[in-house]
Amino acid sequence: MSAGRLLSLLLLLQARGRVPARGIADELGVSVRTVYRDLGRLQEAGVPLYAEPGPGGGYRLVDGYRTRLTGLTEGEARALFLAGLPGAAADLGLAADVAAARLKLLAALPGGLREEAARTAAVLHVDAPGWYREPEETPCLPLLVDAVLNRRTVQVRYRRWREPREVDRRLRPYGLVLKSGVWYVVAATDRGVATYRAGQVLDARLTDDHFDRPDDFDLRAHWASYVDDFQARRYTGTATVRLSPRGRRRLPDNAAPEVVRAVDATAVPVGDEGWVEAVIPTESTPHACGELLRLGPDVEAVAPPELRRAMEATAAELARIYARSD
Template structure:
């Protein structure tokens, strides 16, 4: 039973008066039988729901009955969106408000619904950051939240990857996005709408300038378009590789999902030992070399020659570092014996 759906039924009856079970079912996308069951559960929880028979009948609340959300502040109302996201709420400076809003919501519910809501909250937890990395500190995030909500421009000093690495500009925040534990600011400036990593904001100060976000701006649609554009710019080439069965199993833990999908789409068997050959997208020779070396002997680069040489050169350096070959020792194809290479 969904406590959230029961609360929706209660609020619908409170705000709209008499409703048929058919109307409730259509509004919530459930069957009429489920709507009847929800209404029965509300009655059992102590909510004064009664049925009015007849053609124009339906279900309604006893006159004068209201749920009470007492003393909820503006910040607590904002925090309701993050009631199930304790980590992100803390990042935004709303941890206390989320707790207070949750307690007030629970207090306003009848006993039966309150117990069900508390039981549901006890068995779900969201941990947004990805594995193998620490969450990024973004000390200016609460100020950016204030700017987004009050529509005030912000003067920021920002560190980026290309030169000049530090830039200062005034931006008009349109929204914030949480992606795998990392916060991004979507904002407009004199250069157009752009995406800024919140952790890279070195300084920020609210200005007195007020602005209106364009009425046709859709944050979700913008983010989807941004990701598509990022992927198209990220990969600048391709490589042909051979993978052992174990190497293919280890792919998801060592390379980007786009590479895994490319292997699944293009893999063809090579020989009778379970190896396969596939074409994968690459960002650069250096980046691809670093990623593929994580797979060790379970991968062989077939092409391009530049990436194959980079892999072989790195293996030679490692071999010398571990005393496995002298600095002047060499063999054909940068130290790779083709007769014993994997996948041959």
């Protein structure tokens, strides 16, 4: 049973008044049978529901009943959208707001729902950052949050990958995105809308200038488009490789998902020992060489020739190093 769905059902009835079971099911994306079960749980929790039969009937709350979600500050109201991500809330400087908002929510819920919400919170935890790396420091993130929410232009000093490494930018931040534990700010400049890694913002200050975000700007759609474009720009070539059975099993732990999918889609048997040959996408020869070397003797680069030569040269250098006497 989802405590979140029960709360959504309660707020739906409070906002809409009388709603038929089918309408509730469509709104919450569940079956009518699930709706009836949830309505029963609400009644068991002490929520006064009234069923009106007939073609124009439905379920509604008894007149005068409302949930007691009062006393929330503006910051706590924002924090509700991050209630399931305490780490993200802490990054954004909203940890205290999240804690306070949760206490007020629990106090506002009927007893049965309060216990169920507490049980849910006790068994669910979100840890966004990936393995094998330290969390990225983002000291300017709270200021960027302020700029996004209050639509204020921000002056930043930014470190990028190409020369000149450090540049000054005047940004109109449209939104923030958390991707695999890394924060990004989507912002407009005089050159158009661009994406900046928040951890690479070396210094930032709010200006007195405000801006209007375009009404038709959709952060989620923009980010999806950005990711698709990034992937298209990321892989500029292909390589043919051979993998042993062990190499193929190890591949998901040592290569990007796009590479794993490419192997699954193009693999053909080679020889009698279970090896396969496949075509994979590559960013560059040095990058592909480094990635494939993770698999050691369980992979062979067949083509292009420059990748095979790079693998051969690296293997020869490794052999020379390890052949040295003490």
